[in-house]
Amino acid sequence: MSANTSLVRRRARNRVRRTNGTPSIQAIFDSCHSGTALDLPYVYHSNGRLKGSPVIPQAQVQKATSADVISFSGCRDDQTSADTTQSGMAVGTMSYAFVMSLARKPIQSYQELLKSVRDILKQHYQQKPQLSSSHPIDTNLRFII
Numbered sequence: 001m002s003a004n005t006s007l008v009r010r011r012a013r014n015r016v017r018r019t020n021g022t023p024s025i026q027a028i029f030d031s032c033h034s035g036t037a038l039d040l041p042y043v044y045h046s047n048g049r050l051k052g053s054p055v056i057p058q059a060q061v062q063k064a065t066s067a068d069v070i071s072f073s074g075c076r077d078d079q080t081s082a083d084t085t086q087s088g089m090a091v092g093t094m095s096y097a098f099v100m101s102l103a104r105k106p107i108q109s110y111q112e113l114l115k116s117v118r119d120i121l122k123q124h125y126q127q128k129p130q131l132s133s134s135h136p137i138d139t140n141l142r143f144i145i
Contacts, residue, residue, distance in 0.1 A: 026145070027071040030092035032080040034073035040132040046118055048111040048139035069134035070110070072098070072117075075127035082125050094129050097121050102145075111139035 029037045036043075043051040074081035074094035082093045097120040101113060108116065114131045121127060131139070 025067055025069045027069065028073075028095070028098065029071065030074040030081055030094040030098075032075065033077050034075060034081060035077035035079070035130045036132065037073055038069060038071050038132070040069060040071055040134050042133045042136055044111070044114065044131045044133075044137075044139055046111065046115040050136065065134050067134060070137060071130075071132050072114070073130045073132070076130060079127045081127055093121060093125055094127065097129075108143055109140045110137065110143050113143045114139075 027038060031037070045051055072094075074092060083090055084093045084096055085091075086096055094117065097117045098113075100120055101116040102108070105112075105116070110131060114129065117129050121129065
Protein backbone atom coordinates (compact mmCIF):
# COMPACT_ATOMS: atom_id res chain seq x y z
CA MET A 1 0.00 0.00 0.00
CA SER A 2 1.40 3.40 -0.93
CA ALA A 3 1.90 6.23 1.56
CA ASN A 4 -0.79 8.23 -0.30
CA THR A 5 -3.31 5.37 -0.04
CA SER A 6 -2.55 5.02 3.65
CA LEU A 7 -3.10 8.76 4.21
CA VAL A 8 -6.45 8.73 2.37
CA ARG A 9 -7.62 5.73 4.42
CA ARG A 10 -6.56 7.37 7.70
CA ARG A 11 -8.42 10.58 6.82
CA ALA A 12 -11.59 8.67 5.87
CA ARG A 13 -11.50 6.63 9.10
CA ASN A 14 -10.99 9.77 11.19
CA ARG A 15 -13.96 11.51 9.55
CA VAL A 16 -16.19 8.54 10.33
CA ARG A 17 -15.06 8.42 13.96
CA ARG A 18 -15.55 12.17 14.50
CA THR A 19 -19.16 12.07 13.33
CA ASN A 20 -21.48 13.41 16.05
CA GLY A 21 -24.89 11.95 16.78
CA THR A 22 -26.02 8.91 14.82
CA PRO A 23 -25.87 9.86 11.16
CA SER A 24 -26.01 7.27 8.45
CA ILE A 25 -23.10 6.96 6.04
CA GLN A 26 -22.93 4.71 2.99
CA ALA A 27 -19.53 4.55 1.33
CA ILE A 28 -18.54 2.93 -1.94
CA PHE A 29 -14.84 2.36 -2.64
CA ASP A 30 -13.70 1.11 -6.03
CA SER A 31 -10.00 1.07 -5.36
CA CYS A 32 -7.22 -1.43 -4.84
CA HIS A 33 -6.79 -2.99 -1.39
CA SER A 34 -10.04 -1.36 -0.20
CA GLY A 35 -11.62 -4.28 1.68
CA THR A 36 -11.26 -2.66 5.08
CA ALA A 37 -10.82 0.93 3.92
CA LEU A 38 -12.78 2.28 6.89
CA ASP A 39 -11.69 -0.41 9.37
CA LEU A 40 -15.31 -1.32 10.07
CA PRO A 41 -15.61 -4.23 12.50
CA TYR A 42 -18.32 -6.27 10.73
CA VAL A 43 -17.75 -7.94 7.34
CA TYR A 44 -20.39 -10.03 5.55
CA HIS A 45 -20.54 -13.08 3.28
CA SER A 46 -22.72 -12.79 0.17
CA ASN A 47 -25.24 -15.07 1.91
CA GLY A 48 -25.72 -12.33 4.53
CA ARG A 49 -23.87 -14.06 7.36
CA LEU A 50 -21.26 -12.25 9.36
CA LYS A 51 -17.71 -13.27 8.40
CA GLY A 52 -16.29 -12.03 11.62
CA SER A 53 -14.33 -8.97 12.49
CA PRO A 54 -11.02 -7.97 10.92
CA VAL A 55 -10.58 -5.65 13.90
CA ILE A 56 -9.12 -7.22 17.05
CA PRO A 57 -11.22 -6.67 20.22
CA GLN A 58 -8.60 -4.41 21.81
CA ALA A 59 -8.82 -2.04 18.81
CA GLN A 60 -12.63 -2.00 18.58
CA VAL A 61 -12.92 0.68 21.28
CA GLN A 62 -10.41 2.85 19.44
CA LYS A 63 -12.21 2.35 16.09
CA ALA A 64 -15.76 2.65 17.44
CA THR A 65 -18.20 5.22 16.09
CA SER A 66 -21.78 6.08 16.94
CA ALA A 67 -22.50 6.59 13.24
CA ASP A 68 -24.27 3.89 11.25
CA VAL A 69 -21.72 3.23 8.53
CA ILE A 70 -22.09 0.72 5.70
CA SER A 71 -19.37 0.29 3.11
CA PHE A 72 -19.12 -1.54 -0.21
CA SER A 73 -15.52 -1.95 -1.35
CA GLY A 74 -14.20 -3.03 -4.73
CA CYS A 75 -12.11 -5.92 -3.47
CA ARG A 76 -10.45 -7.61 -0.49
CA ASP A 77 -7.42 -5.96 1.10
CA ASP A 78 -5.11 -8.41 -0.67
CA GLN A 79 -6.57 -7.73 -4.13
CA THR A 80 -6.50 -5.03 -6.77
CA SER A 81 -9.62 -3.45 -8.21
CA ALA A 82 -9.64 -3.63 -12.02
CA ASP A 83 -10.64 -1.01 -14.57
CA THR A 84 -12.70 -1.53 -17.70
CA THR A 85 -13.86 0.52 -20.67
CA GLN A 86 -17.60 0.90 -21.20
CA SER A 87 -19.06 3.03 -24.00
CA GLY A 88 -15.60 4.47 -24.61
CA MET A 89 -15.09 5.59 -21.00
CA ALA A 90 -12.70 4.15 -18.42
CA VAL A 91 -14.52 3.05 -15.25
CA GLY A 92 -13.80 0.85 -12.26
CA THR A 93 -15.18 -2.65 -12.73
CA MET A 94 -16.88 -2.68 -9.34
CA SER A 95 -18.53 0.68 -10.04
CA TYR A 96 -19.71 -0.63 -13.39
CA ALA A 97 -21.05 -3.86 -11.86
CA PHE A 98 -22.75 -1.90 -9.07
CA VAL A 99 -24.58 0.36 -11.54
CA MET A 100 -25.44 -2.59 -13.82
CA SER A 101 -26.86 -4.57 -10.91
CA LEU A 102 -29.09 -1.69 -9.80
CA ALA A 103 -30.15 -0.96 -13.39
CA ARG A 104 -31.25 -4.58 -13.85
CA LYS A 105 -33.01 -4.75 -10.48
CA PRO A 106 -33.48 -1.37 -8.75
CA ILE A 107 -34.93 -2.82 -5.54
CA GLN A 108 -32.43 -5.10 -3.77
CA SER A 109 -31.30 -5.90 -0.27
CA TYR A 110 -27.69 -5.34 0.77
CA GLN A 111 -27.15 -9.09 0.51
CA GLU A 112 -28.70 -9.33 -2.96
CA LEU A 113 -26.67 -6.37 -4.19
CA LEU A 114 -23.38 -7.81 -2.89
CA LYS A 115 -24.11 -11.18 -4.48
CA SER A 116 -25.22 -9.61 -7.77
CA VAL A 117 -22.13 -7.40 -8.04
CA ARG A 118 -19.88 -10.37 -7.25
CA ASP A 119 -21.69 -12.52 -9.85
CA ILE A 120 -21.25 -9.86 -12.54
CA LEU A 121 -17.55 -9.49 -11.77
CA LYS A 122 -16.65 -13.16 -11.43
CA GLN A 123 -17.35 -13.71 -15.13
CA HIS A 124 -14.12 -11.86 -16.04
CA TYR A 125 -12.37 -10.67 -12.87
CA GLN A 126 -10.92 -12.15 -9.70
CA GLN A 127 -11.66 -9.25 -7.35
CA LYS A 128 -14.23 -9.91 -4.66
CA PRO A 129 -16.22 -6.87 -3.45
CA GLN A 130 -16.78 -6.60 0.30
CA LEU A 131 -19.65 -5.38 2.47
CA SER A 132 -18.83 -4.11 5.94
CA SER A 133 -20.50 -2.05 8.67
CA SER A 134 -19.88 -0.21 11.93
CA HIS A 135 -22.64 -2.12 13.73
CA PRO A 136 -24.32 -5.45 12.95
CA ILE A 137 -26.90 -5.01 10.19
CA ASP A 138 -29.71 -7.07 8.75
CA THR A 139 -28.38 -7.63 5.23
CA ASN A 140 -31.93 -8.39 4.08
CA LEU A 141 -32.80 -4.72 4.49
CA ARG A 142 -33.37 -2.82 1.26
CA PHE A 143 -30.38 -0.94 -0.12
CA ILE A 144 -31.36 2.71 -0.58
CA ILE A 145 -29.01 5.17 -2.22
